[in-house]
Amino acid sequence: MVKVVLSENFSVLADGCRELELPVDNYRDVIAELVARWPQLTPLLERSSVAIDGLIYQDAMYEPLQSDSEIFFMPRIEGG
Amino acid sequence: MAEAREFKQIGTSPVRPDGIDKVTGRAQFGADMILPNMIHGKVLRSPHAHAKIKSVDLSGALAIPGVFAAISGADFPGGALEGEASGEGGGSLTDIAKNVIARNKVLYHGHAVAAVAASTPRLAQEALKAIKVEYETLPPVLDVVAAMADASPLVDENNFTNLPEKPENPSNVANVGRLERGNLDEGFAAADIVVEREFKCPMAHQGYIEPHACVASIDETGRGTVWCSTQGHFEFRTATAKMLNKNIADLKFVATEIGGGFGGKTVVYLEPLATMLSEKSGRPVKMSMSREEVFRATGPASGTVARVKVGLKNDGTITAAQSWIAFEAGAFAGAPYMPGAMTIYAPYKLENFLVETFDVLVNKPKVAAYRAPGAPQAMHAFECALDEAAQLLDMDPIDLRLHNAAEEGTQASYGPKYPVIGFRECLEAAKNHPNYAAPIPEGAGRGVAAGFWFNVGMQSSAEVHINDNGTVMVVEGSPDIGGSRASMCLMAAETLGIEYADVRAQVGDTESTGFCNVTGGSRTTFATGMAVTQACEDVIADCKRRAAMTWGLDEDQVEWEDGQAIPGPGVNADVKPLSLAELAGKAAKTGGPIQGRASLNAQGAGASFSVNFADIRVDRETGKVDVLSYTAIQDAGKAIHPAYVEGQMQGGAAQGLGWALNEEYIFDDAGILQNAGFLDYRIPVASDLPMIDTHIVEVANPRHPFGVRGVGETPIVAPLAVATNAISRSLQQRVCELPLSPPRLLAEIDG
Incomplete structure (x- = not known):
């Protein structure tokens, strides 16, 4: 199961959920599952980066996931 | 996976290809373009920090012979614009448009209100005086903490704090960030000592030497x-x-x-004005800012107030950390409040922490990104608190950090587990550096601090063209600020197996190459370098195909080695290797010109840590500060061009020391900037600083073909706390408010 950790700004839009496990094998399905459960997360998801197993993706789409993958959503970082 | 391997080109430091043009004046900067029939644009700026615009009358300016066009906010399309500007502090395009030219309100002194284009710069400047603007002045909001109070006057009556449920009342707080883990009460209860302080960093400018400038030439079709x-x-x-x-x-x-840009040239100021003026006048329009305009209306970085509390055990273990940081956004939302929250504890393993950050509107220029936006101010506070803790515990400050250092597998304070990182290696390099072993000069203090930035990837494109003599032209779309053309040439030469001297790189315009995001976030060598490498691999694949065709072999029977195609192991073919030059010379017979290309959205940027230390002495009679030595250590992943990496580290150290020691925006009670020039806004000059000694750590980023992490952001982060810690130790009293200028230090010394 893929572990998805939601930070506070996600959690307040997701009925207080801070962590969930999903039976998926790619990132697109994680997004689909989160949006199906909490449609109000959509704008936040679209402007977030994601860390998959520690690697930061500014724009992930169909990245394959391992059965023990960990996913964190993060504010999009750019820099100067 | 980047493995330790020998390189032939990468890791060398050839002379920069743009160097001679720049030192001889041949290089064409923003204000150097001259076109036939070109006229000159100037901007009318607000004399008030906060006022309603009741009317703008351009007719007086338009009546002057030689004035070709005049515009105000009313000439621009209204309504919301989709999208955001790049770079932290960029903000929404809707706000950027209102920052380019004010609509119903002016929100800071210097805010653009109107613009004219005339036959000469002087006439354009004179014509500004003929524009009539009626204002209704409003009280300026200038103090970031006072601005957060419910009773504060509002910068924007339509700003509601961005929360899941819209607040009932508008506020100057645009956004709130919050990260937490564990249990603070238990963490502080377990502590043997607690340090609690309030720190202030001033609003400061990026200080690029070239002012903003552009030329727009729009024809009658638009x-x-x-x-x-x-x-x-x-x-x-x-x-x-x-x-x-x-x-x-x-x-x-x-x-x-x-x-120079340092983040400050990631957003538009003049370009929409020049484009509209050119379209209205039918002539090319040049616009360039004065230094005063640059200070009043572009950049700067957020000023901050930070409250930090940290608890530690006697063995140096951090048991809890709590922080509250208010960031000045300027006139529009967009302060780097989240990067501040995400960086403040990034170097450390923490079980219990909370950080709250705030993006606060004030009647000052809209902030823009500045190298590692948000990190210098946030990490200044925590790194200073840690230094005080090290003194209280009588621990070496590097040992304290080593005891708590994040490493591969540590759950970063901003969320994910770290992959391979080089913080511990930086700390060990600092501890073992001869400068650290040297005795501290009499009367001086030694300050130590860490720095961090995430680094980013984002979108890049590159094309590689092979000339018929085997020389190579790289075309990519990342403006070269820190030497990226040389780095691109080195990566292309290494990949193709040829000499650096046989490669040229050019920054293409928007019609000559594929899309590239901004040069910023320490992304260009990482991401555009990855595109160049892939484009070269595209060339190699094509060359192998052509060699196979020439030799009558299958493609998989050909390999590429040292810049030439050779038969693979075990292939029984009596043929002479074909060099890139030989293949290019016969390209017409094997399918036409040889070129490779790549477009990508680079993922997997590697975080970069630094450790800096310095010996600094304060003259107790005058408050004058002497930086006696400075050492910057940083993990670059892999230094493609080490001299450029050292240059970034030295430049960031110089800028950070400037912010720490002298640079600050000084506003009067009416919100008018009092020091809008380099005479009164004092950036460091060569005589202010010692040689910045550098040491490059190389812990390869496994997601880059050569191990690159990116280097441009991190170097500015540590110096603020290094200087504060060194001076605090020198004076034997903690100082917490920047800049540490002579008057402030004298006030501290005098109690």
Whole structure:
């Protein structure tokens, strides 16, 4: 199961959920599952980066996931 | 996976290809473009920090012979614009458009209100005086903490704090960030000592030497070209087109040479104005800012107030950390409040922490990104608190950090587990550095601090063309600010197996190469370098195909080695290797010109840590500060061009020391900036600083073909706390408010 950790700004839009496990094998399905459960997360998801197993993706789409993958959503970082 | 391996080109430091042009004056910067029939644009700026615009009358200016066009906010399309500007502090395009030219309100002294284009710069300046603007002045909001109070006057009556449930009342707080883990009460209860302090960092400018400048030439069909000093011409094109309701295909943007940006040239200021003035006048329009305009109306970085509390055990273990940081956003939302929250504890393993950050509107210029935006201010506070803790525990400050250092597998305070990182290696390099072993000069203090930035990837494109003599032209779309053309040439030469001298690199305009995001976030060597490497691999694949065709072999029987195609192991073919030059010379017979290309959205950027230390002495009679030595240590992943990496580390250290020691925006009670020039806004000059000694740590980023992490952001983070800690130890009393200028230090010394 893929572990998805939601930070506070996600959690307040997701009925207080801070962590969930999903039976998926790619990132697109994680997004689909989160949006199906909490449609109000959509704008936040679209402007977030994601860390998959520690690697930061500014724009992930169909990245394959391992059965023990960990996913964190993060504010999009750019820099100067 | 980047493995330790020998390189032939990478890791060398050839002379920069743009160097001679720049030192001889041949290089074309933003204000150097001259076109036939060109006229000159100037901007009328607000004399008030906060006022309603009741009316703008351009007729007086338009009546002056030699004035070709005049515009105000009313000439621009209204309504919301989709999208955001690049770089932290960029904010929404809707706000950027209102920052380019005010609509119903002016929100800071220097806010653009109108613009004219006339036959000479002097006439344009004179014509500004003929524009009549009626204002209704409002009380300025200038103090970031007072601005957060419910009773504060509002910068924007329509700003509601961005929360899941819209608040009932508007506020100057635009956004709130919060990260937490564990249990603070238990963490502080377990502590043997607690340090609690309030720190202040002033609003400070990026201080690039070249002012903003551009030339726009728009024809009667509304199509045209804009030459500008920018960190990202593709994104300047998008922003300008959206603000003017134009098709991006009708605008070509050319990035000129750039005299520094540091994040401050990631957003448009003049380009939409020059484009509209050119379209209205039917002539090319040049606009360039004075230094005073640069200070009043561009940049700067957020000023901050930070409250930090940290608890530690006697063995140095951090048991809990709590922080509260208010960031000045300036007139529009967009302070780097989240990067501040995400960086403050990033170097450390923490079980219990909370950080709350705030993006606060004030009647000051809208902030822009500045190298590792948000991190210098946030980490200044925590790194200073840690230094005080080290003194209380009588621990070496590097040992304290080693005891708590994050490493591979540590759950970063901003969320994910770290992959391979090099913080511990930086700390060990600092501890073992001869400068650290040297005795501290009498009367001086030694300050130590860590720095961090995430680094980013984002979108890049590159094409590689092979000339018929085997020389190589790389075309990519990342403006070269820190030496990226040389780095691209080195990566291309290494990949192709040829000499650096046989490769040239060029920054293409928006019609000559594929999309590239801004040069910023320490992403160019990582991401555009990855595109160049892939484009070269594309060339190699094509060359192997052509060699196979020439030899009558299958493609998989050909290999590429040292810049030439050779038969693979075990292939029984009596043939002579074919060099890139030989293949290019016969290209017409094997399918035409040889070229490779790549476009990508680079993922997997590697975080970069630094450790800096310095010996600093304060003259107790005058408050004068002498930086006696400074040592910067940073993990670059892999230094493609080590001299450029050292240059970034030294430049960031110099800028950070400037912010720490002297630089600050000084406003009067009316919100008017009192030091809008380099005479009164004092950036460091050569005589202020010692040689910045550097040590490059190389812990390879496994997601880059050569191990690159990126280097441009991190170097500015540590120096603020290094200087504060060194001076605090020198004076034997903690100082917490920057800049540590002579008057402030004298006040501290005098109690």
